[in-house]
Amino acid sequence: MNDTWVTLVGNAATPVDFREAATGPVARFRMAVTPRRWDREKQIWADGRTSFYTVWTRRTLASNLSGSVAVGEPLVVHGRLKVREEERDGVWKTSVDVEAVAVGHDLTRGTSAFRRVVRGEPALTAPAHRQKPATDMVSVS
Numbered sequence: 406m407n408d409t410w411v412t413l414v415g416n417a418a419t420p421v422d423f424r425e426a427a428t429g430p431v432a433r434f435r436m437a438v439t440p441r442r443w444d445r446e447k448q449i450w451a452d453g454r455t456s457f458y459t460v461w462t463r464r465t466l467a468s469n470l471s472g473s474v475a476v477g478e479p480l481v482v483h484g485r486l487k488v489r490e491e492e493r494d495g496v497w498k499t500s501v502d503v504e505a506v507a508v509g510h511d512l513t514r515g516t517s518a519f520r521r522v523v524r525g526e527p528a529l530t531a532p533a534h535r536q537k538p539a540t541d542m543v544s545v546s
């Protein structure tokens with residue numbers, strides 16, 4: 406109950422890494438979030454320092470994500486914040502992860518076409534490199 410919930414608005418920084426695990430589908434990608442501020446003196450928008458987050462998804466969200474998101478696309482991610490610290494080769498590293506419960510395109514920066522997933526039709530959510538060619542297409546002359 407005491408989880409820290411966050412909503413990130415940014416861009417997909419890496420391709421979605423989709424895997425079938427023993428517990429079900431898992432997908433992850435890196436997300437870049439860059440704050441923008443209005444500089445009153447210069448009268449321009451200025452970018453702040455970019456933060457990177459690893460976004461993890463499971464089950465249906467992982468399957469749908471893998472066929473829907475590409476590098477550079479603007480996204481909104483909502484989920485639980487997880488901060489990990491670990492020592493590697495004598496150096497402490499901090500990792501910031503988000504266990505996403507929802508991921509979608511940021512429609513303030515573009516349009517999107519939603520397709521409801523029909524159970525039993527994995528081709529609708531399969532990434533382009535995994536999609537099977539359509540065999541039930543009918544040509545109209």
